[in-house]
Amino acid sequence: xxxxxxxxxxxxxxxxxxxxxxxxxxxxxxxxxxxxxxxxxxxxxxxxxxxxxxxxxxxxxxxxxxxxxxxxxxxxxxxxxxxxxxxxxxxxxxxxxxxxxxxxxxxxxxxxxxxxxxxxxxxxxxxxxxxxxxxxxxxxxxxxxxx
Numbered sequence: 001x002x003x004x005x006x007x008x009x010x011x012x013x014x015x016x017x018x019x020x021x022x023x024x025x026x027x028x029x030x031x032x033x034x035x036x037x038x039x040x041x042x043x044x045x046x047x048x049x050x051x052x053x054x055x056x057x058x059x060x061x062x063x064x065x066x067x068x069x070x071x072x073x074x075x076x077x078x079x080x081x082x083x084x085x086x087x088x089x090x091x092x093x094x095x096x097x098x099x100x101x102x103x104x105x106x107x108x109x110x111x112x113x114x115x116x117x118x119x120x121x122x123x124x125x126x127x128x129x130x131x132x133x134x135x136x137x138x139x140x141x142x143x144x145x146x147x
Contacts, residue, residue, distance in 0.1 A: 035097045054131070054140035058082075065130055065141040072119040074145075076130065082139055083112050087132030091118075094125060105132055123147050 038044055044051075058065070063079035078084055086107045093099035103116060123146075130141045 050138075051140055054138045057137060058139045058141050061139075065143070067128060067143050067145060069118075069145060069147065072117065074116045074118050074128070075113055076116065076128075077113045078132070080112065082132070082134040082137070084109050084114075084132035084139075085134050087130070087139075089114070089116065090129040090131075091121060092127040092129055093122075094127065118147060121147060 061079045061082055063081070065079065066077040068075045068077070076089065084105045086109065087105040089103045089105065091101040091103070099122065101121065105114065126145050126147055128143045128145060130139075130143075132139050
């Protein structure tokens with residue numbers, strides 16, 4: 001018995017392979033976990049000019065924010081002229097948002113440094129975002145570290 005193959009069957013085969021491949025890719029894409037940098041990224045983008053001003057004020061200080069890592073602890077040393085009265089420290093893990101940690105700086109804080117235990121954080125690449133308020137002025141600092 002001879003297989004009768006013509007151009008119509010060839011086109012049908014190519015079409016079926018194309019549709020199967022396309023549907024397979026769509027199913028694969030829909031099953032992937034999508035993690036945004038922030039859930040309110042649009043609102044943050046609109047307020048980005050305020051962040052630029054905070055960064056400029058931070059850069060204008062005579063000292064910068066220093067971050068030292070030792071013995072499963074992070075020591076954040078703030079500039080003398082901008083000791084935080086309140087604020088937040090955000091440990092941002094770029095690849096997994098569920099690992100992000102936000103630590104609040106106590107109100108009316110008078111400490112120049114803050115010691116944070118990082119024993120529970122997994123090793124890897126982290127961004128430490130520090131936002132604080134001092135002397136009626138907002139400041140912002142970012143540092144990339146490897147734990």
